[in-house]
Amino acid sequence: MRAAAERAGLRAAPWLLWFGVLGGGIAWTLHTVVDWGLEETVCRSGNDDLLGLPLRPVLGVLSLLFLALAVASTVVAYVLWRRLSVAPAGDDLAELRRGRASFMALVGLVADVLFTLMVLMSSVAVLVIPVCVS
Known part of the structure; x- marks a missing residue:
């Protein structure tokens, strides 16, 4: 009875398994595209602020959000x-x-650890390297 309930619970949430497999890659991709896009757009305008906010804290908050997702x-x-x-x-x-499903979760775990480290290292770079340096 318990095994049937567990199997039913696993079948009820395939999106959770896919989140475990793809979530880190999606977080890293979004982090790269959004941070680069914001920095490129803001710096090309000749400013170093986004809607009146300094760009570095905005990029820092976004980095933390993407790191939390990963x-x-x-x-x-x-x-x-x-x-x-x-x-x-x-x-x-x-x-x-x-x-x-166990194999998918294991592959997702290994990939997510790597993507989490990539987001972390990119976040450090975003916070250390000056923005809008021409």
Whole structure:
């Protein structure tokens, strides 16, 4: 009975598994595109502020948001991988699905750790390197 409920719960949230797999990559991509786009647009206008706010704090807040997204994705992938690796065995089809989902969570975990480190290093660069230097 409990195994059936756990399997039903795992089938009810495939978006969570996909978030665990793709979330870190999406966070890094958004961080790169949004930060670069804002900095390029603001600096080309001849200013170093965005809507009256200094650009460096805006980029810092955005970096923290994208870092939080990457960390959340890493945590989700880890929790799903742990939960799936200790799930009780079922019939062949259920075992195949569990194995595939466990593999996806593990790949997501490894990728998310790397993407989290990339967002972290990019965030340090954003906060250390001066903006709008011509």
